[in-house]
Amino acid sequence: MSLVPASIRRLATTATVAAASLLAAPLALAQEPIRIGAFLSVTGPASFLGDPELKTLEMQVEAINAAGGVLGRKLQLVSYDDAGDAEKARTFAKRLIEQDKVDVLVGGSTTGTTMAAVPLAEAGGVPFISLAGAVVIVEPVKKWVFKTPHTDRMACDKIFVDMKARGYAKAALISGAGGFDKSMRAECLKVAGNHGVSIVADETYGAADTDMTAQLTKIKGSGAQAVLNAGFGQGPAIVTRNHKQVGVGLPLYQSHGVASKEYIKLSGDAAEGVRLPAAALLVADLLAAGDPQKPVVTNYRNAFEARHKAEVSTFGGHAYDGLMLAVNAMKAAGGTDKAKVRDAIEATKGYVGTGGVVNMSAGDHMGLDLTAFRMLEVKGGTWSLVK
Numbered sequence: 184m185s186l187v188p189a190s191i192r193r194l195a196t197t198a199t200v201a202a203a204s205l206l207a208a209p210l211a212l213a214q215e216p217i218r219i220g221a222f223l224s225v226t227g228p229a230s231f232l233g234d235p236e237l238k239t240l241e242m243q244v245e246a247i248n249a250a251g252g253v254l255g256r257k258l259q260l261v262s263y264d265d266a267g268d269a270e271k272a273r274t275f276a277k278r279l280i281e282q283d284k285v286d287v288l289v290g291g292s293t294t295g296t297t298m299a300a301v302p303l304a305e306a307g308g309v310p311f312i313s314l315a316g317a318v319v320i321v322e323p324v325k326k327w328v329f330k331t332p333h334t335d336r337m338a339c340d341k342i343f344v345d346m347k348a349r350g351y352a353k354a355a356l357i358s359g360a361g362g363f364d365k366s367m368r369a370e371c372l373k374v375a376g377n378h379g380v381s382i383v384a385d386e387t388y389g390a391a392d393t394d395m396t397a398q399l400t401k402i403k404g405s406g407a408q409a410v411l412n413a414g415f416g417q418g419p420a421i422v423t424r425n426h427k428q429v430g431v432g433l434p435l436y437q438s439h440g441v442a443s444k445e446y447i448k449l450s451g452d453a454a455e456g457v458r459l460p461a462a463a464l465l466v467a468d469l470l471a472a473g474d475p476q477k478p479v480v481t482n483y484r485n486a487f488e489a490r491h492k493a494e495v496s497t498f499g500g501h502a503y504d505g506l507m508l509a510v511n512a513m514k515a516a517g518g519t520d521k522a523k524v525r526d527a528i529e530a531t532k533g534y535v536g537t538g539g540v541v542n543m544s545a546g547d548h549m550g551l552d553l554t555a556f557r558m559l560e561v562k563g564g565t566w567s568l569v570k
Contacts, residue, residue, distance in 0.1 A: 220285030235499030415440025500537030
């Protein structure tokens, strides 16, 4: 029989439990997962962007966790499908920040959904790495917002450099009604003159349009020497097919917004000869042995295609880069303090990703230059490098 009164025994037990809880608290904190928040257009008209992005994030989070996580902590992906709707994106971004308490945002498949979330990330002080294309995402620079894809302005520059080299001084524009489409059209109009190219026709089409022959017929008679389609989604495939049907007979350029095999499938043989700027990921096997991107894009492509039995796209690559930039920043910051992670992302130098070699700064929250773009051409139903 114990000689210690029951009341004292109970007090001692309570104190022991409390002490044990205090000792366990740091351990529990250390095991708290790092939350990666994502809102992506997995369904809807931009699903060709969001679907490979989500698959990539899931795949990479699993691989990182299998290798021990980040700073001794597992990653937890918290993801919502905004279906390409900006209002849904805003709602999900708010939920991720305020309720799910994520440490970083990696998402925003489109320019529209990204821009809907930008004010929330800025107000909440949460690092946000967008996967969308328009230059407005990072210009002017926003403290908490970064992006991985090449900008629409870069696409215009790369295309006009190629046109000029081929002696095409007069170009026709045709563009869609989406946020990226409108932004790229505006950027191309701004920079064409810098390359000695004049825009002699400027046609547009609606999001629901299924025939652009009227616009292309006008372009055919405009005196243009080449055609540039600023757009993404199914619109560019329709333009490509109509371009052949009308017999425009001019070189056709597309944006990096169609940089996947799906575009070639939707366009059929009309895609033959189409040129566009894109990331090295699409031509991994064609890169020189010493190209610093070759091992990165080859390993990512092989892992994605083995897991999903589907061809890789640059869009999934944007998600890979977004996640790895965040992970590297957390390692550099020594934790998940949001301000320190933000600073570490901005200080990124020499990150070799699927989109290129990233060198960010206080004035550049993308960190890619024009050399990160490869000019591609469709030959024999697949991508080839333009020499």
